[in-house]
Amino acid sequence: MSNFTNSPLAVLTRLSPNRNSPRNQPITKITIHHTAGNIGLEALGDWLSRPTTQASYNYGISTDGRIGLFVEERNRSWASSSGANDHQAITIGVANNRGAPDWSVSDAAFASLLELCVCICRRNGIVELVYNGTPAGSLTRHNFFSATNCPAPFLQSRFPEIMRRVNEMLAPASTPANIPSQTITPPAAGALYNLHVPLSGFTTAADALANRNPRNTQEAGEYFVFNTSGQAVNITNVKGRAGSWINGALNVSPVPATPTPPTSPENAALTGVADWAADAWLWAMEALQMDGTRPTAQITRQEVMTLLHRLFNLLNR
Numbered sequence: 001m002s003n004f005t006n007s008p009l010a011v012l013t014r015l016s017p018n019r020n021s022p023r024n025q026p027i028t029k030i031t032i033h034h035t036a037g038n039i040g041l042e043a044l045g046d047w048l049s050r051p052t053t054q055a056s057y058n059y060g061i062s063t064d065g066r067i068g069l070f071v072e073e074r075n076r077s078w079a080s081s082s083g084a085n086d087h088q089a090i091t092i093g094v095a096n097n098r099g100a101p102d103w104s105v106s107d108a109a110f111a112s113l114l115e116l117c118v119c120i121c122r123r124n125g126i127v128e129l130v131y132n133g134t135p136a137g138s139l140t141r142h143n144f145f146s147a148t149n150c151p152a153p154f155l156q157s158r159f160p161e162i163m164r165r166v167n168e169m170l171a172p173a174s175t176p177a178n179i180p181s182q183t184i185t186p187p188a189a190g191a192l193y194n195l196h197v198p199l200s201g202f203t204t205a206a207d208a209l210a211n212r213n214p215r216n217t218q219e220a221g222e223y224f225v226f227n228t229s230g231q232a233v234n235i236t237n238v239k240g241r242a243g244s245w246i247n248g249a250l251n252v253s254p255v256p257a258t259p260t261p262p263t264s265p266e267n268a269a270l271t272g273v274a275d276w277a278a279d280a281w282l283w284a285m286e287a288l289q290m291d292g293t294r295p296t297a298q299i300t301r302q303e304v305m306t307l308l309h310r311l312f313n314l315l316n317r
């Protein structure tokens, strides 16, 4: 099994005997709980470290936003009334700053929760959180597995927001996660450069990377490389003369990489797609070069813009 680590965000470690060691599955999920009270971090650690408590979380977060480690990530916590879930999940108990009916949590605790989720995903290779209202997603709820109100109305209503904000923090700024991308190696000065899609041209490499002060549009076509700086490329029609800077990371080929042939492409393409959406889904894969994955995932702003851009080019071809 992979090398397990613990979050450096934890400021308190109080290990609970209420656990299975080691977990029997890799970490692929996060389960967020509320603690059903405004319990301080030390008190929570004390309570979970008593054998009679017979329960635990991997991490706890108090109303002041501090994070405690109570069960190391390599071990399974006793949190969600489901061994299957908890062997795969990092469980987090978040203290409530108010009680029934909403059981809200503080802004500080919520901010720490987002940071901790990002930290867990990064260290364990979870590329995105998926909350789809079922235990099959990677963001799961206690009340999937038992008759409890945990994570309670306040946190539960924010699960879509948690998924979106964590995924935004996980996604590299320049690579839309849903769209085929290529590994960019810096081209050499004087080399031919194929611009697959029209991109904004900039005066400086820094502007190109920050998408700041665009000065023109570089149409798709062949150029020469004048210079490069990281992912930024200065492309020119006249070899040896400076042209415009573009963000090379956005120069995504309209031809998606050939996937491993599935046994039935239609079935594979439509896995998880609702019947009423099947026609549009197949059209989008063909016409908009969607990669055909994650049909129920939320879409990011940069993915929306990229799709609109592709549609615009399609209509104006």
Ligand SMILES: [Zn+2]
Pocket (backbone or CB within 6 Å): 032, 033, 034, 079, 080, 142, 150, 151
């Ligand atoms: Zn719970």
